Amino acid sequence: MFTRLGLSLRSIRSKWLSIGCTLLGLMFVLTSLYISPVNKYLHNLDTVKTTTTTSSSEPMRACFVVLVRNSELQGIKNTVIQIEQRFNKQFHYPYVFLNDDYFTEQFIQEITALTTAQVNFGKVDQQMWGYPSFINQTHAALQRAELATQGIPYADSESYRHMCRFQSGFFFRHPLLDPYDYYWRIEPDVDYHCDIDYDVFRFMKDNGKKYGFNIAFREFLATVPTLWQTVLDFKKSHPEVMKQLPSPEDSLWNFVASDDGLSYNSCHFWTNFEIASLDLWRSNEYLKYFNYLDRAGGFFYERWGDAPVHSIAAAMMLKKDEFHFFNDIGYRHTAYTHCPTEPIYRDKCSCNPADNFDYDPGLSCYSIFKDALRR
Numbered sequence: 535m536f537t538r539l540g541l542s543l544r545s546i547r548s549k550w551l552s553i554g555c556t557l558l559g560l561m562f563v564l565t566s567l568y569i570s571p572v573n574k575y576l577h578n579l580d581t582v583k584t585t586t587t588t589s590s591s592e593p594m595r596a597c598f599v600v601l602v603r604n605s606e607l608q609g610i611k612n613t614v615i616q617i618e619q620r621f622n623k624q625f626h627y628p629y630v631f632l633n634d635d636y637f638t639e640q641f642i643q644e645i646t647a648l649t650t651a652q653v654n655f656g657k658v659d660q661q662m663w664g665y666p667s668f669i670n671q672t673h674a675a676l677q678r679a680e681l682a683t684q685g686i687p688y689a690d691s692e693s694y695r696h697m698c699r700f701q702s703g704f705f706f707r708h709p710l711l712d713p714y715d716y717y718w719r720i721e722p723d724v725d726y727h728c729d730i731d732y733d734v735f736r737f738m739k740d741n742g743k744k745y746g747f748n749i750a751f752r753e754f755l756a757t758v759p760t761l762w763q764t765v766l767d768f769k770k771s772h773p774e775v776m777k778q779l780p781s782p783e784d785s786l787w788n789f790v791a792s793d794d795g796l797s798y799n800s801c802h803f804w805t806n807f808e809i810a811s812l813d814l815w816r817s818n819e820y821l822k823y824f825n826y827l828d829r830a831g832g833f834f835y836e837r838w839g840d841a842p843v844h845s846i847a848a849a850m851m852l853k854k855d856e857f858h859f860f861n862d863i864g865y866r867h868t869a870y871t872h873c874p875t876e877p878i879y880r881d882k883c884s885c886n887p888a889d890n891f892d893y894d895p896g897l898s899c900y901s902i903f904k905d906a907l908r909r
């Protein structure tokens with residue numbers, strides 16, 4: 535009896551053992567199938583983590599920021615629908631809409647209907663959008679007419695200049711942005727091509743990133759003929775600021791400098807997409823830099839863009855590893871597209887990798903960015 539019982543117990547045990555082994559094997563195969571694409575995904579993101587493990591679970595103080603006109607309602611709806619679909623339906627970050635005019639009821643209603651996130655609408659006042667007293671408006675008008683003869687985009691536009699000055703020196707000081715530490719700038723009539731399934735703001739914080747971009751471009755030098763010299767003058771006249779900044783080797787100075795720093799190579803990050811730290815622009819160093827440039831008059835007498843103004847400052851003020859190239863955020867603005875080309879993005883993105891602009895030989899500065907990181 536005991537023997538029989540012992541035998542049958544043994545046979546039951548070995549049956550369970552073999553079932554257990556099969557299950558374990560199955561689990562192993564399933565887990566490796568599941569994990570390997572995830573690992574590949576992380577591996578492809580230039581050594582940074584998109585998972586969040588280090589920072590606390592406190593909510594991120596971050597928002598989308600949009601400067602837009604009432605007349606661009608359809609275009610910005612198109613962008614917000616994509617942002618919600620690709621990213622924000624999962625994360626519910628608030629939006630801040632800014633305008634130099636009052637937003638219409640229709641605008642507010644149609645935008646609010648697109649998201650469950652909080653949406654704030656604000657007007658930009660005269661001090662942030664208008665001529666400062668030290669600008670000679672007659673001279674500015676003459677300079678606009680002169681630039682227009684060169685066929686430069688927006689050469690004769692006054693509003694474009696106010697916009698660039700606002701984006702360079704004021705948006706981050708608008709009271710509606712006070713509650714936030716990070717922002718993602720969006721624009722009307724652009725496309726967001728890829729699903730973003732992690733929190734990009736938490737990613738910025740966890741990885742110590744201060745400035746994120748996805749397109750690096752060459753500027754029309756005719757819009758900024760005296761910008762570089764003004765920056766050099768600023769550096770010389772503000773040794774106390776320069777003392778606070780990383781050395782040229784630790785910074786991304788070589789992304790913008792050429793001829794041993796004597797001239798501007800025209801490279802800049804496109805600011806129509808930006809995911810960045812607001813503290814960067816709110817810093818004393820940046821505010822002194824902006825005020826110096828503003829006094830020099832180039833926002834009005836030339837046509838200084840917020841992209842070269844931001845990029846030169848970031849290249850001077852941040853360390854190399856505080857920049858992030860958002861390869862995974864496929865994006866189109868006007869005729870230019872950043873589309874991640876790696877095979878793992880094909881089921882996340884709708885763009886055609888053949889349209890990717892990163893290595894355009896004449897216009898893209900992405901290779902110069904990578905060189906500047908290495909130097």
Ligand code: GDP
Pocket residue numbers: 600601602603604606632633634635693694697720721722806
């Ligand atoms: P581009 O990207 O340099 O060609 O310039 P855009 O025309 O796209 O302008 C940049 C951003 O500023 C967009 O979000 C525009 O909607 C916005 N913008 C440009 N000019 C004005 C303006 O006069 N008023 C307002 N409220 N927004 C403007």
Ligand code: MN
Pocket residue numbers: 721806867
């Ligand atoms: Mn634009």
